[in-house]
Every structure is written in C-alpha cells, then in structure tokens.
Amino acid sequence: MSKMKGTDRNAARRLALLWGLQPWSGRKSRADLSIEKIVSSAVDTADEAGLDALSMRRVAERLGVGTMTLYTYIPGKEELIDLMLDSVYGEMTRPANLPEGWRARLEQVARENWLLARRHPWILQVSTIRPPLGPNSIAKYDFELTAVAGIGLSEIEMDSIVDLVNGHVDHVARRWLDATQAERESGMTDEEWWELNGPLIRNIVDDAKFPTAARVGVATGEAYGAAYAPEHAFEFGLQRVLDGIEAFVERRQAELARKAERL
Template sequence: MTTEYSGSGDPKRSMELLWGVQDPPRRGPKPKLSVERIVRAAIEVADAEGLAGLSMRRVADELGVTAMSLYTYVPSKAELIDVMVDTVHAEEPRPAGSEEKDGSEDNDGSRSNGGGRAGLERLARENWARYLRHPWLLQVATSLPVLGPHLMAKWDRDLTAVDGLGLTEIEMDLVVSLLQDYVYGAVRSVIEAARVEQRTGMTSEQWWETYAPLLEQVFDPDRYPTAARVGEVSGEEYGAPSDPARSFEFGLQRVLDGIESLIRTRAAEPDRRSR
C-alpha cells in the first residue's frame, strides 16, 4: 500500500494553502482554476483510485487542463495531500434531528460533540464513517500533523466530549487519541476486506467455503483444542474468518467502558490539579 507523509512539502506554502492566505488578486482575466476545485478533484481521484493513482497529471486530466497549469495554485503533490486531509475533516455528517441533542451552534457554524460517553461514541462513529468515505486517509501518515483549520476545529470539538469531566488536559488529549487510534486500527480490517474482494474477486464467505474443507483435512483439533472450539463456533456465526464491523462495535463499547472507569476514578479523587 502506498504511504504518503503529511508535512513533507514546503511548510510555508502548505500553511498558506491550508489557511487561505493568498496574494491580492491581480488585474487580468479571471483564473480558470482555484485551490478548492483542484483539491476536490484530487479527493475524487483518491476516493476512486487510492493514493497510488493520485498525481498532479491525473488531477489535471480530471479537470481537463494541463499538469503545468496546476502548479500555479499548488506547488506539488505533498502540499496537495495536506490540504486534502484537512478538507475531508470539514465533513461531519450528523443523524437527522441530532441538533436538538448535540449542543448549541458555535459562531463558526460548527457544533460541539456534547460530553461524556455519548459524545465520545459519536466522534468515534464520525471517524469510522470518514475513513469509509475516504479510505486513502489510511495511507497518509500524520505523525507530523496537518495544521489546518478543519483539523484544528475537529480537535477542539473532540476535546469538548471530555471537557469538564475531571480529567487533566493531558488525559483529555490521551483519551481523544486513544479513541482515534482504536478507530484507525479497526477500520483497516473493513477496508482491507473490501480491497481483497476487489483484487481477487472472492468474498470472505467464498474464501471460507473454499478453504474450510481443505483445513479439515490437515487440522488436528486435539492439538489445538481451544482454537478448534472457538473456531467452530465463530466460523459458523460469521460464515467468514472474521466480522470486522462486529469487532468494531464490540471493541468500541469496551474502550468506552474503560474511559468511563477512568472518569469515575478521577471524580472520586479530591482536589486534582491540571498537569
């Protein structure tokens, strides 16, 4: 799988593109393109073809222009990916009617996540849905984070879900990171399963139907008794080697249980100071 690294472009140009810092418009014909159009086209290409299919030339083809014409707006693929990552984090779909329950609208039009377990579960599901809409996000290593306005706004919303619950600022940050890391790991299985089907033409169920009879010929249940017992039950239940979506649901609740336990522990500790 192709891996790209955020923050690998020109820092000054990336920040200018992320925050919309542009030179004053010059006199002359109106530009045919814009950074927004280029980024949207790039996201469409990456959604359909992954980052392996993304290039300045491919984006130019999508827009019906020459590759050289893009460099007036975006200096390279590295800066383009930074803006793509930030842009998709502006997408926060919410269930119908959630506005009445999720908190008041902020001045910039965004809404808070609400607090406690419900807010944390909501942000986990939003992250899950975003990865499924844009699987290429898993191919962008963000150890050097993208410092864009949409990601900053998202981080602020995420922290709101654990604000005022008795956690220190560091614990708030670690809880949000824990949930993000859990979703990142869990969603990989779902996306990889979909890719396997696309690449091989075989579903998990078809794979299991093919390999299960062959495994029975060589597998000794007396040698692996626990695996035999659990494998028989889970294989019959899933009809496949695993059920990634079910694993996500199960794991999410256990992670939330652990966070709730931490919050209860901190609430019982007198006079905790931020550290």
C-alpha cells in the first residue's frame, strides 16, 4: 500500500477543523481568542494586503498575541486559508424564495459569486480544484445546484452547468483583479491610460494594414475609456453563457418529451 502524500495525510484533521468537530491542540484555550476571531482577522488582513501578505505572524500581531498561540488553534497557513475561504462563502445570499425560472436563478448565482470576488479578491488566488469542503462550501454548492434542479438534467449536467457559470465569473474576476493591480502598480487609472495611449494607437496603427483591429480597437477604447471593461465583460458574457445553456436545456427537455410520448 502506498503512503499518503503531503496534505492528504491531514485531510481528516482539516475537515475536523472546518466542521468544528475537534480542537487542533490539547492546550488550554484563551478566553479572549477563538478560531472564528482568528479567521476574521485573517480575512481582514487578506482583504487589505492580499493573500501573499498573509502569515500566521501577521495575523497574530493584528490580534495582539504571540504567533505560537495561533498554532494551538490552527495547525498552519494552509488550514487557515481553508477556514477563511469557507467563512467568506457563508456571506453569500441564499434566499429561501428563489426567482422564477432556472435562468434567473443561475443569474443570481453568478452575481453572488461576482460580488464575493469583488469583496474578497484574494479568493481568486486560492485553488478550488480540491475545495475545502466545509459547511459553507457545501451549502454554496447545494444552493447553486438548486438553480438547475428539476428541469430534466442529469446530475453530471447540473454540476457541469454550475461549473460553466462559475468559470465565467472566475475568468472575468481575474481580469478585473489584473486591471486593479495594474492601476495600483502604475499609479494610472484605465481612463488615464487610454487618454495617453489612445491617440498614439490611432496615429501608429495603419488602418489599411489592420482595418478591423483599428476600427474595433478604437471603438471599444472610446466606449469603455479603457482597454478592458470588467462590468461589460461580466454582463455580456453571462448572457451569452446563459443563451448557450438555454439551447442545451431546451434540447434535453425536447428529448424527454419524445421519450414520454413513446411510453
């Protein structure tokens, strides 16, 4: 039997932490500190300075305790990030009364994820290929699947559609984050960048050699006042993704109707 590698050895411990099933350390806890307080402080740190700036030491300093004190609550940074991600997933609105129709429900799912990424950009730096599987992560996934439940899709198709919608949000949010970082690092807004570069592009680019690029590039730059408009990309892309899903759902429902007629 092969040995379990890396973080796989700690899977049970990480799940226990996420679900609050057992303490990490047998040492006596402080009355003024808790896992929830540590996670909240870590989220604030990442919101302000980014995930690269997050460390157990920095969170401990923010809380006014020794770094080693945190390790009696949480084994390390990886487990802390799991807890942080699951915590912010709990912020997502999951109303009991859902909008009418799967399309409106999926749109709500997309908008909730978009808003979450804008509030906590550091989540875009966390790989969710192997998600933390905490209570809020599971609740989020269940809510998202509910958007396409009972419309004639298989379980695999339901999962794939939710993944497709969230993939669009993730892509646009990452582009938004890139634009935000470029603005911070350059000290120049997108509008200022376009005001500087737009006239140069129009003077340099040969309209005869690159007619389509010249026409479209200038038109979009003038429309957005920037090279890229995240809000437009999110809205336009979301509707096109939903259009494609609608065609797929209609085809599936038509297939089910034909099968019902043959019975």
